Amino acid sequence: MSDVPAGTIEATLERAEQPGLSPIRASWRRFCRNRLALGSLVILGLIALLCFAGPLFFPYGVEDADFENISAPVNLFSAHPFGTDDFGRDLLLRVLDGGRVSLAVGFVGALAAVFIGVIYGATSGYVGGLLDNVLMRTVDVLYGIPYFFLVVLINLLVGRTTAGLFVSIVVVLWLTPAVIARGQAVSLRHREFVDAARAGGMTEWQIILQHIVPNSLNVVIVYSSLLVLEVIITESFLSFLGLGVQAPASSWGSLIDAGARSIETDLRLLLLPGGFLVATLFCLNFVADGLRDAFDPNER
Amino acid sequence: MLSTPMSADPLGRQVAAPILSVRELCVDFKLEHGIVRAVDGVSFDVRRGEVLGIVGESGSGKSQILMAAMGLTAVNGKCSGSVTFEGREILNASPEKLDKIRGSSMSMIFQDPMTSLNPYMRVQDQLAEVLTAHQGKSRKEAIDIAVEMLERVRIPDAARRISLYPHEFSGGMRQRVMIAMALLCRPALLFADEPTTALDVTVQAQILDLLSNLVRDLNAAVVIVTHDLGVIARMCDRVMVLYGGRVMEEAAIDDLFEAPRHPYSQGLMAATPRLDDDVAHDLRTIPGAPRALTGKMGGCPFAPRCERRIERCTIETPALLRGAGGRAAACHLVTP
Amino acid sequence: MSEALLSVKDLKVHFPLGKGLLGGAGGVVKAVDGISFDLRPGETLGIVGESGCGKSTLGRAILRLTRTTEGQVVWLGQDFLGLDKNSLREARRDLQIIFQDPLASLDPRMTIGAIIARPLKTFCPDLGKAEIDKRVKEAMAQVGLAPEMMRRYPHEFSGGQCQRIGIARAMILRPKLIVCDEPVSALDVSIQAQIINLLRTLQAELGLSLLFISHNLSVVRHISHRVMVLYLGKVMEIGAREAFYANPMHPYSKALISAIPLPDPKAERARERITLQGDLPSPIKPPEGCRFCTRCPIATELCHASEPPLSPRADGRLVACHHA
Numbered sequence: 011m012s013d014v015p016a017g018t019i020e021a022t023l024e025r026a027e028q029p030g031l032s033p034i035r036a037s038w039r040r041f042c043r044n045r046l047a048l049g050s051l052v053i054l055g056l057i058a059l060l061c062f063a064g065p066l067f068f069p070y071g072v073e074d075a076d077f078e079n080i081s082a083p084v085n086l087f088s089a090h091p092f093g094t095d096d097f098g099r100d101l102l103l104r105v106l107d108g109g110r111v112s113l114a115v116g117f118v119g120a121l122a123a124v125f126i127g128v129i130y131g132a133t134s135g136y137v138g139g140l141l142d143n144v145l146m147r148t149v150d151v152l153y154g155i156p157y158f159f160l161v162v163l164i165n166l167l168v169g170r171t172t173a174g175l176f177v178s179i180v181v182v183l184w185l186t187p188a189v190i191a192r193g194q195a196v197s198l199r200h201r202e203f204v205d206a207a208r209a210g211g212m213t214e215w216q217i218i219l220q221h222i223v224p225n226s227l228n229v230v231i232v233y234s235s236l237l238v239l240e241v242i243i244t245e246s247f248l249s250f251l252g253l254g255v256q257a258p259a260s261s262w263g264s265l266i267d268a269g270a271r272s273i274e275t276d277l278r279l280l281l282l283p284g285g286f287l288v289a290t291l292f293c294l295n296f297v298a299d300g301l302r303d304a305f306d307p308n309e310r
Numbered sequence: 311m312l313s314t315p316m317s318a319d320p321l322g323r324q325v326a327a328p329i330l331s332v333r334e335l336c337v338d339f340k341l342e343h344g345i346v347r348a349v350d351g352v353s354f355d356v357r358r359g360e361v362l363g364i365v366g367e368s369g370s371g372k373s374q375i376l377m378a379a380m381g382l383t384a385v386n387g388k389c390s391g392s393v394t395f396e397g398r399e400i401l402n403a404s405p406e407k408l409d410k411i412r413g414s415s416m417s418m419i420f421q422d423p424m425t426s427l428n429p430y431m432r433v434q435d436q437l438a439e440v441l442t443a444h445q446g447k448s449r450k451e452a453i454d455i456a457v458e459m460l461e462r463v464r465i466p467d468a469a470r471r472i473s474l475y476p477h478e479f480s481g482g483m484r485q486r487v488m489i490a491m492a493l494l495c496r497p498a499l500l501f502a503d504e505p506t507t508a509l510d511v512t513v514q515a516q517i518l519d520l521l522s523n524l525v526r527d528l529n530a531a532v533v534i535v536t537h538d539l540g541v542i543a544r545m546c547d548r549v550m551v552l553y554g555g556r557v558m559e560e561a562a563i564d565d566l567f568e569a570p571r572h573p574y575s576q577g578l579m580a581a582t583p584r585l586d587d588d589v590a591h592d593l594r595t596i597p598g599a600p601r602a603l604t605g606k607m608g609g610c611p612f613a614p615r616c617e618r619r620i621e622r623c624t625i626e627t628p629a630l631l632r633g634a635g636g637r638a639a640a641c642h643l644v645t646p
Numbered sequence: 647m648s649e650a651l652l653s654v655k656d657l658k659v660h661f662p663l664g665k666g667l668l669g670g671a672g673g674v675v676k677a678v679d680g681i682s683f684d685l686r687p688g689e690t691l692g693i694v695g696e697s698g699c700g701k702s703t704l705g706r707a708i709l710r711l712t713r714t715t716e717g718q719v720v721w722l723g724q725d726f727l728g729l730d731k732n733s734l735r736e737a738r739r740d741l742q743i744i745f746q747d748p749l750a751s752l753d754p755r756m757t758i759g760a761i762i763a764r765p766l767k768t769f770c771p772d773l774g775k776a777e778i779d780k781r782v783k784e785a786m787a788q789v790g791l792a793p794e795m796m797r798r799y800p801h802e803f804s805g806g807q808c809q810r811i812g813i814a815r816a817m818i819l820r821p822k823l824i825v826c827d828e829p830v831s832a833l834d835v836s837i838q839a840q841i842i843n844l845l846r847t848l849q850a851e852l853g854l855s856l857l858f859i860s861h862n863l864s865v866v867r868h869i870s871h872r873v874m875v876l877y878l879g880k881v882m883e884i885g886a887r888e889a890f891y892a893n894p895m896h897p898y899s900k901a902l903i904s905a906i907p908l909p910d911p912k913a914e915r916a917r918e919r920i921t922l923q924g925d926l927p928s929p930i931k932p933p934e935g936c937r938f939c940t941r942c943p944i945a946t947e948l949c950h951a952s953e954p955p956l957s958p959r960a961d962g963r964l965v966a967c968h969h970a
Binding site: 031032033034201202203205206207208209210211212213216221224225227 | 706709711735736738739741742743745746747750751752753754755757764765768769799801802812815
């Protein structure tokens with residue numbers, strides 16, 4: 011082409027071959043520069059590893075009672091390093107096992123809630139019009155139903171199982187991601203690249219999946235990290251109230267509940283699960299903070 | 311008693327001393343990936359009654375010159391060099407000292423009238439504030455003067471409209487309010503940063519007319535920053551062409567438009583579509599893109615895009631040489 | 647006209663103000679209010695006007711990116727606005743758009759290779775990866791981008807380069823018409839000239855038709871064969887470029903041309919200017935009679951009373967004025 015200014019090509023050619031830095035990877039690099047967040051992520055990984063892999067190294071199961079060592083005190087060099095409860099069950103093992111439930115419900119619950127919420131919200135915001143109105147008013151109605159009423163209702167329907175707990179958490183928590191994703195979609199719908207895609211003959215579904223959802227990811231990633239925190243707290247809270255995980259299964263919440271009942275006699279029962287919960291929540295908070303700094307386009 | 315100190319111009323005539331003198335002004339910004347020099351050794355003078363135009367593309371640092379003089383450089387920026395207003399150094403001056411000058415003897419019109427007016431305050435309060443703060447006028451007096459000023463910028467029904475909020479004005483009217491605000495204290499020096507870029511052509515024409523009349527009445531010194539050569543040709547007496555933070559060429563307005571000497575000025579003029587040029591042929595272009603803000607580079611900032619580049623251009627930064635008739639150019643191949 | 651590629655007939659786009667679940671009271675913004683024109687193959691029509699005149703809405707309505715209230719768009723002899731989903735998709739192959747903000751029109755999460763390939767993948771899903779790659783590289787070379795840069799992301803490019811990417815994306819399907827919505831107004835002067843030249847060259851080589859929407863009359867003069875002036879959603883004047891710029895007939899066209907500051911101080915001083923008074927009226931309550939009557943220097947009683955029709959003049963121009 012005669013028109014092509016030579017300088018344009020020359021100037022950029024030196025670096026041209028290497029692939030560019032995608033926004034996601036650029037954000038990840040920013041995240042990695044945040045030591046506190048990265049450290050928290052590592053600790054979080056260790057806690058998760060401990061909870062999921064740790065119990066495999068114990069010679070006995072969670073429910074196995076050691077009748078010779080009932081309410082054994084902390085002795086790091088014994089068979090029960092953190093002692094046993096009043097049934098003779100190993101405390102550390104119970105806490106790790108409870109962590110498994112808490113973390114699983116936290117991450118899977120948050121993921122499910124975000125997934126449902128984002129698809130729902132993105133569709134509503136992108137399509138707009140009557141559908142948007144109907145979908146979002148439905149969300150408003152669900153917001154209006156008292157939280158506990160909903161949980162008790164689902165408990166009655168599904169039964170007081172871990173699955174029931176999981177469902178009730180997701181049912182309550184998908185609403186906020188839906189509202190956030192809708193906001194994103196509404197602002198994205200008016201962006202010119204979406205118009206370009208429509209003029210380019212893409213169908214509405216293709217546009218939602220290829221343009222709207224990926225571009226909402228920033229907000230979604232930041233929000234899901236906060237949601238994991240919320241789900242874990244909710245689960246613990248419900249279990250503490252006796253609405254969640256039922257004995258003999260345990261989670262950090264139910265363990266804290268049990269520990270609180272013997273707060274005057276044996277503080278360990280409260281401190282160990284409590285300590286794990288607090289450490290996890292702290293780490294999640296720092297990670298969420300780091301993600302927000304790294305991903306939120308408004309901060310740049 | 312002599313009113314203004316005198317000095318000699320390059321031709322030896324006695325002229326009024328400049329009201330604003332900028333010497334070797336540099337503005338550096340600290341960014342994520344290092345330090346970027348937005349303005350690199352810019353010097354100029356402006357006298358009362360004179361309109362200086364600064365023209366340049368994005369990244370030329372044109373707005374940053376005004377920001378530095380007004381003490382409005384962003385927090386990550388650092389200014390060095392010297393800016394004197396009526397003989398007093400104002401670069402990096404304390405906010406207290408600047409506040410005395412800003413708004414009373416030196417003021418600024420911004421590009422976007424919507425963002426530079428407070429949306430939650432009535433226009434009368436914003437205008438009156440300037441007068442009560444700087445001249446100790448009572449509120450009643452201040453509003454009377456403000457109404458008078460709005461009438462001078464030809465806002466119809468000013469006495470009633472002054473109690474409206476900024477969003478109740480149209481774009482052109484808002485820019486008039488901004489101009490009225492800038493001129494309220496009869497400043498000796500007025501900065502205008504792209505004053506008509508956000509406006510439609512017919513409204514731009516009104517605002518330019520208005521501005522040139524008001525400026526003549528006040529006998530103020532004016533610095534207009536713009537990317538539009540048309541606005542420069544319409545408003546200015548003298549023009550400075552900026553590229554990559556450095557002055558490429560400086561000349562009286564007629565001289566520059568008649569015979570631009572620097573390759574960049576020439577390229578800029580040839581690339582500007584006009585109403586009277588030949589449309590059978592393509593426009594002349596300047597290859598490449600405007601300099602992205604990067605660290606300090608050796609050589610002429612325009613060298614990467616210059617068609618007449620020689621080896622020396624990429625090694626040695628050409629100095630701004632002054633020649634006859636107040637012309638100056640910074641190019642190894644051009645004598646001013 | 648039978649040979650017209652695109653024929654717009656009495657197109658109206660009205661936006662109701664204030665909407666919600668229960669609907670809202672309030673007026674209607676008549677963004678486009680009865681516009682008709684024809685576009686021939688290989689022709690560039692410049693659409694000019696100030697903000698709020700409906701020029702962008704018109705471009706988007708023609709592409710069905712905005713719902714139209716009334717009127718017809720005839721594309722290659724078929725009723726474009728009445729097409730069903732599938733035929734519309736098929737027709738869109740030949741109709742593309744270039745936007746004002748070059749960066750905003752590119753998805754920040756896609757590499758530019760993927761962005762340019764997108765329309766190809768949509769319309770020719772059977773093409774192999776190698777063939778797509780080849781066509782993308784050809785398109786990039788055609789608009790002056792180094793094909794090696796296809797794995798990079800939009801934020802790594804300057805405004806002018808982003809606009810070239812947008813043009814490559816619009817060109818890759820070899821469309822018959824491209825709507826250019828203020829394609830150079832966000833660019834620096836030196837880059838603006840590059841893009842104008844590029845569009846001119848592409849048009850000449852490929853026989854494209856362009857609808858070139860701009861507020862800048864000097865730019866439009868460099869690229870258009872015909873010029874259409876809009877004011878508050880109505881056509882004021884349509885005419886061939888030479889005749890229009892040599893002798894604008896409508897008082898609004900005259901004022902527009904006269905308002906442009908010339909980059910020439912001597913001509914600027916010598917020139918007699920028509921400065922319009924007042925601002926653009928609100929498009930919610932346009933003036934009675936001629937839309938322009940509130941700011942027109944030659945308006946009479948007649949102009950306030952009745953709206954002048956768009957009527958043909960001696961040199962084939964159409965002008966909507968009682969007095970021109």
